[in-house]
Amino acid sequence: MNKCHLVYLACTAAVVGAGLGAAPASAGHMTHVVHAGQSIQKAVDAAAPGDRVLIAPGTYRESVTVTTPGLTLRGMGRGVVIQPAAAKTAAKTAAKTTGKTAAGSTGGATATCAAAGNGICVVGKKNRRLEDVTLASLTVTGFTRSGVYAVDTDRLTVRKVTAVKNGVWGIAQEASVRGVFRGNTARDNGDAGLFLANSITTEQGATDTGGTLVERNRLEGNRIGVTVRRLRNLTVAENHVTGNCAGVFVVGDENKPKAGAVTVAANRIVRNNKSCPKTARLDALQGSGVVMTGTEDTLVTQNVIRDNAGKSPLSGGIVLFKSFVGTTSERNRISGNELSGNLPADLVDQETAKANTFEANSCQVSRPAGLC
Template sequence: MKNSRTLARLLGVMLALVLVGSSCSGDSKDAASKDGGSEAAGDQGASGNTISVPDDQPTIQKAVDAAKPGDLIMVAAGTYKEAVDVETDRLTIRGADRNTTILDGGFKLENGIRVLSAKGVAIENMTARNYTTNGFFWTGVDGYRGSYLTAYRNGDYGVYAFDSVNGLVEHSYGSGSPDAGLYIGQCYPCNAVIDDFVSENNGLGYSGTNSGGNLTIINSTFRNNRAGIVPNSGSYELCYPERETQVVGNLIYSNNNGDTPAIDVALLAMGNGIVVPGGVRNTIERNRVWDHTRTGIGLVPFLEEDANDNLPTEADWDIDCAEQKAKPATAPEDIENPLLWNPQQNIVRDNVVSDSRLADLGIGSVGTDLSDLGNCWSDNEATSTRPKNLQALAPCDGDKVGEVAAEGWDVDELNVASWLAEQDDQPKPKDYKTTPEPPAQENMPDAATAPAEPATNMPPKVDLDAIKVPEKPAS
């Protein structure tokens, strides 16, 4: 961490308080409403300096290079054909208009904006399109925020946070990525919130490999992807398994879209609303899920070939990411290949699920006693389950599985092994470069006048108990 001298820190905080106190409008968040999770909070505050692009600096990259921690970089409407790297803490990078302040990679540049280990960087109110990998990308950071972002026609992910903690992605949109419109991976505890994200026409709406721990997905829409929300475990990234993600109050529908780009995993997962390949201790509740060719909510295994490590024990599930990274590597000759990551101790309750062709609720595995996995289902509004009567077989008792039935798990089983055989029969991936331009998206309120707000004191507090099952949209 870059520590300021005591006097400089006090001056920065005092100036930030003046700025917040003098602001009577805007979409800035009340610092008192946030958890103090981010390490960047110790150096919080904005400097009050604004660098305008192109008036003060001709490019976004030059503005970033000239900026000091706490500065606001204000980017005018226009198309910027550049790939921006950010290594300065606590910058706020904001577009004047979300729909016309556009970073364009021309299908040659890799990332729109990439934040490299810089703490507390917020990116707001702009579009990134036509990059070969990612639109907006934070990697190795403590404290991040993406607000009112649009990412489409990018060759890997739209909005991407990797090996990063203490973050918020809100009021944003991702489309046309072969992997996922939104991805958070390799973090535990992640301490992150996804709020009001729309993901469509991707391979996966959301992907989260080995992420979790105070990771919350709320009030968002995942539609018309190959598959909707897909958190999974695997040793090909660190911090396994995927665990403790809360998926609450979202709309997930029609994720059977064969007219999208797609990686192999998206072909395998196609036709599922929420599917959890090998994830553990997740909570899925009060979502509205409908129109899927396979399952509305499915708990399934992930078969990993050429694994980098053996399966963690249940005791390892409580080890944080930093501790796991420090453990000695397993010798290749001692790794048991392939690995079967089973979904375990997940809670599925109070969801409204309908029009799923295989099952509204389902769990399946291969060569595994499903009753031993510790998953539970209660008070879901659903008309079909596999196995049959799933909610009676393993009801939830508070925040854990209740009394599990000894028999009945083999009645109308979910045959997930057949999905592997069906993978080659799925519609072939489309070229991400042909993804259509999305409709105009909502702009950040008062973008021209709101003060800088670095991503300190992340993530915001969330009142999960206040979230209800969302209504089905009229159209």
């Protein structure tokens, strides 16, 4: 070991050993190091735009809210686990947060996100999106709502994050643009492993995401692997989607502009045969590979979709599902996919509109016949 390396280790040890510390980083930015037993939120609050918060392995019982642009929140591997605080601690934190909101020092969305049961909250403002935040290399588990929840962000990156056994979504984002979700694992969450939407609460037309990318994630054991709701200009590519009740949902409705211009490409979507009961908004789910409803101009291509089998109205390999509100799916192209063993069929077209294209797919059974 050379002398320079020894000096570096000594400096790092001094920062960590001193408690919640900060070390110089490039371009004048600081690295704030959090050790087991310390507060991630305190380090985040102390960070300036462009700083990095580095989390040492350990279990941290807290929710974390990020409102600083350019911040990187990174764990030293999946041994960094963020879980809900104990009930008494959570109650105290909620009381403090409510007080800050009443005083006007913290915005409503910021204050309520963690209190609502989310793990990591990345929160911008409606008229000023939070830019260039990165979350990486950590595990978020056991929260009643979402492991990661982001709203009003621009160029959010979430990579190598494991979101496990959260009550609703593993990783969720709304009202945001140009996001990148790469190399994450979302497993055994109550609803979607990855959930992307224009707005969760407001009825409005689909919004343009500016090219958001969902790539090389593993989505397993959720109700739905990936849900894309009321969005346009987004790519879902090279993901491994298995063991969910349904693989990929691209969802629109009667609002204008219509959802669409989405690319679903080169994914492996196999054996999504978990059974999920009917809800107020959706039929029971089992055995769905890719489902599109109320969408336009979407390309589904070069996917491997196998052995998705069920008796739900949405079951099948690739399903064009008749919208509950009567909105047709138009000008969608299903091309060059490899499908086999999907039941009731590899390709299912329930649409009355004839403006969708099925071409060059390798498959055995379709409904109606003749699509393969």
